[in-house]
Amino acid sequence: RLRAVLIVPDVMMPEMDGFEPCRRLKATEATRDIPVIFLTARAETEDIVKGFELGAVDYVPKPFNAHELLARVNTHLTIDRLHRENERLLLSILPASIAARLKSDDAAIADHFPEVSVLFADIVNFTVMSGGMSPKPPVSLLNDLFTQFDDLAREHRVEKIKTIGDCYMAVCGVPDPRADHAVGLADMALEMIECVKRFNQNRGTSLQIRIGLNTGPVVAGVIGRSKFIYDLWGDTVNTASRMESTGLPDRVQVTEEMQRGLVAEFELENRGEVEVKGKGRMPGWLLVTRKKTKA
Numbered sequence: 001r002l003r004a005v006l007i008v009p010d011v012m013m014p015e016m017d018g019f020e021p022c023r024r025l026k027a028t029e030a031t032r033d034i035p036v037i038f039l040t041a042r043a044e045t046e047d048i049v050k051g052f053e054l055g056a057v058d059y060v061p062k063p064f065n066a067h068e069l070l071a072r073v074n075t076h077l078t079i080d081r082l083h084r085e086n087e088r089l090l091l092s093i094l095p096a097s098i099a100a101r102l103k104s105d106d107a108a109i110a111d112h113f114p115e116v117s118v119l120f121a122d123i124v125n126f127t128v129m130s131g132g133m134s135p136k137p138p139v140s141l142l143n144d145l146f147t148q149f150d151d152l153a154r155e156h157r158v159e160k161i162k163t164i165g166d167c168y169m170a171v172c173g174v175p176d177p178r179a180d181h182a183v184g185l186a187d188m189a190l191e192m193i194e195c196v197k198r199f200n201q202n203r204g205t206s207l208q209i210r211i212g213l214n215t216g217p218v219v220a221g222v223i224g225r226s227k228f229i230y231d232l233w234g235d236t237v238n239t240a241s242r243m244e245s246t247g248l249p250d251r252v253q254v255t256e257e258m259q260r261g262l263v264a265e266f267e268l269e270n271r272g273e274v275e276v277k278g279k280g281r282m283p284g285w286l287l288v289t290r291k292k293t294k295a
Helices: 019-027 043-054 066-093 096-104 126-130 137-156 181-203 236-244 255-260
Strands: 037-040 058-060 109-123 159-164 169-170 209-222 231-233 251-255 266-276 280-290
Touching: 019 043, 037 066, 043 058, 058 066, 058 109, 066 096, 096 109, 096 231, 109 137, 109 181, 109 236, 109 280, 126 137, 137 159, 137 181, 169 181, 181 209, 181 251, 181 266, 181 280, 209 236, 209 255, 236 251, 251 266, 255 266, 255 280
Parallel strands: 037 058, 209 251
Antiparallel strands: 109 169, 109 209, 159 169, 209 231, 251 280, 266 280
């Protein structure tokens, strides 16, 4: 729940003038968005201008009408609440760093990342399973399961990109690069398999999931201003999707490039060559488990 906070200082105070606390509030990231309304007998134009330049949302001279002050406070609390709700909604769509760039610049965002890891996950035969059902049960089922996937993504510092029907897409190493992107995403993928198993036990369902992983360069960014999302482009993304679609139920299939980045810390099975649309036959590996560390 969003908590409303507003500060109403006087300019004339014994230890320091009210401008200094306002200056400190606005200089600190944790408090810079708290609304400040000055209530003071200093009503010269230069004082009023200074108050607004420091970041105050209003300046009320004394003597004042209590009803008017209360109305101003309520108005600014409402504006602040709506601003924070809009910020929360924006951050549910975009990574925080991308949201900040989008608000400060009208240009399209497109960044190249030389090496990241991409995940695609899909519920096996979900379209067929849900074909004879009313809309609410399958949507509710996916929402509950994908919410658990979202929790795993936050835990492993993985960026969820989007869901497409019953497909879940995520990336590690974007927008914040990290050297262990392959390991981080592999850990999440294995936990997703276990998550589905627990989900089936709790819900009495029999869902199965295919997961595909790949590593390589991507372009990531936001295009347009209408119903925008943060998205990925490049052959790395397409191949990760193909690893999912050619994979096996309740298994994680990875490319040879991904395998090379994981073999030091994970057990993998060589599946041999798999037929990949648009690429022909290419090696596929199945992620099994993390290697046991020696005591």
